[in-house]
Amino acid sequence: MKTSVLVVGGGLAGTSAALFLAWRGVPVTLVEKHSGSSAHPRAVGFNARVGELLRGVGLEDELPASRMAKGFGIRRVRAESLVGKRYEETFWTPPAELSDVEHSPVAGIGVAQDRMEPILRDKARELGADIRMSTRMLEFSQDDDGVTAVVQGDGDPYEIRADYLVAADGHRSPVREQLGITRTGRGYLHTSRSVLFRAPLEEYLRDGIGQFVIDDVGFLTTYGDGRWVLMLDDREYDEPELRRKIFQAIGRDDLDVEIITTGRWTISASVADRFSDGRVFLAGDAAHTLPPSRGGFGANVGIEDAHNLAWKLAAVLNGESRPSLLDTYDAERRPVALLCHQQIFARSDGHNRDGEPDEAPLYDNNAMHFGVLYRSSAVLGAGPELPPAQLPEQWNGQPGTRAPHVWTEPGRSTVDLFGRGWVLVADHPQWEEAAAPLGVRCERVERLDAFGLSEKGASLVRPDGYVAWRSVDLPDDPAAALEAAFRSASAGTR
Secondary structure (H helix, E strand, O other), X not given: OEEEEEEEOOOHXXXXXXXXXXXXXXXXXXXXXXXXXXXXXXXXXXXXXXHHHHHHOOOHHHOOEXXXXXOOOOEEEEEOOOOXXXXXXXXXXOHHHOOOOOOOOOXXXXXXXXXXXXXXXXXXXXXXXXXXXXXXXXXXXXXXXXXXXXXXXXXXXXXXXXXXXXXXXXXXOHXXXXXXXXXXXXXXXXXXXXXEEXXXXXXXXXXXXXXXXXXXXXXXEXXXXXXXXXXXXXXXXXXXXXXXXXXXXXXXXXXXXXXXXXEEEEEEEEEXXXXXXXXXXXXHHHOEEOOHHHOOHHHHHHHHHHHHHHHHHHXXXXXXXXXXXXXXXXXXXXXXXXXXXXXHOOOXXXXXXXXXXXXXXXXXXXXXXXXXXXXXXXXXXXXXXXXXXXXXXXXXXXXXXXXXXXXXXXXXXXXXXXXXXXXXXXXXHHHHHHHHHHOOEEEOOOOHHHHOOOOOXXXXXXXXXXXXXXXXXXXXXHXXXXXXXXXXXXXXXO
16 A cells, blocks of 8 residues: 555644644554553653644544643642642742743643543544554555555565654664664653552642652652553562552551552653654654653653654655755754753652762753744754743744744634644734735744834744744845745745
8 A cells, every 4th residue: 555654653742743644634644563552651741732633623522621730831830749748849940930930821731641542532533643553564665756564464574665654662662773763862751550540539639749759658640631650660579568558658547449460661762863764754752852750841742743744644645845954853842852852851850779970951841831942944044152042922923833822812822823833923904915825824922022023024924933033123135035934944846
C-alpha cells in the first residue's frame, strides 16, 4: 500500500502527528504494536499551549480544562502524609515571578494520558487518518524517493510505501537505533515502582496542591479523576505491603482503596543528537526523554514536535515548499528539547533523588510554554543575541516566537486566526494588496502594539502560529518586502 506519511508509534506524539497531518489533508497511516493505551495513565495533564493546538483542530470541547492553579502548573509539597502536616511547597516558577498577564485563550487540559490518547485517535480517524493498532513495524529502509516499511498485524507481513516516516516509537526507538543516532544528556537516573489506585480523596485537593513528596514513603500524585499513583523504591511489593504503603502515604486506613495496576519505570534524560535522517523524523520520546518530575515537559514537548513537523510535511507534500523546509524541524525543535533538559535540572523536584539542581538561568513557566524562540531559515530576524525563552509580553511579537494572544472579540483570540495557512497581521490596505498575489490571508488586528508594530506595520505568521517576519512600519515597497520574506521563510516554490 501507499501513503504520504507513515507514523510508527501510537502514543501521544505519534497520534498527534497523525491527527495534525490528517487535519491538513495529508494521507497518513499510523501503526502501533499495542491494541490500545497503557493501563497506567502516565502523563497527568497537559499545558495550555497544547490546549491551543488541540483547540485549533476542534477538540477543545472534548477535553476538560485543568484545575491547576494559574501560573503554578501542578503544585507540589513535602508532607508527612496526605492528611498530615505539610512542609515547604516546591514551585516550578517562583511565586514572586508569576505574571498576571493572560497569555492564552485556553487553560491546561485536565485529563490523563490513557484517556487523552483515544480522543486523539478518534479525531484523527474522523479526519481520515488510517490508524492500525496491534500492528508492528518489522523493518524499514529509505531511498531518495521514500521509505519502505514491512509491518504485520494479525495476518501476514506486508509493505507500506511512504514519502516520509515519523518515528514516535518511544524512548528505546528501534528506528533511532537503526539510524545510528546518538543521544546526549544526563542519561539513566533511577528506577521506580508504582501502584495506581482509586480512592475517595478529593477533599484533600481543595487547596490546589496535587503532588506530595511523602516522607519515608514516596511520591504521591492525583490524576484528577479519582485515580492516584504512588511512586516507590525499586523492589518487589506484594499486595498487602502495597496497601500498607498507600495507607501510610494517605495517613489513614479507613478508606476503600482499589488497586488498579502496578508498574516499573526507568527514568532517564537524553536528547537525540539529530531529529532527522533523510526522510525519517524523530518525535516525542524517540527524540527526547524528559523526566516528568520537574515540569512535565515530555508529553507536551512531544505533541508540539508533531505540530511543528506536520505543517512542514504538508507544505512539502502539496508542493508549496521545497524539501529544505524540513531541515528547520531539527533546527527549531532540538534546541527546545535541550532547553527543557536544562530547565529540568535547574530546579528542585522536592526531593532531589537525581542530585542537586544545576546552576543555570531559570525561565518562567509561561516563558517555557509560550515564549520559546525558534532560530531557523523559516524565521527572519531571530539573532544569536536573543535569549532562548522569555515571557510573551517581553518578546512583543519577536520573529521566531509564538504570535501573541490578544482578544479580538468575546471568546475569540488572535491565536484562533492562525493554524490553517500563512497569515499577514496588518491594518493597512497596502499590506492587503501585497498579500493577495502570494495567497497569504490578511487579518486586521486592532492591537498591533502587541505584535511590536506601528499602525502601518505587519507581521507574517506561519501555519503553526509562529511569527516568521515583521516590518515594524510600512516600507517603501511593501509588496517586494513581503514577497521576499514569504519566499524565504516558506521555502516557497511559487
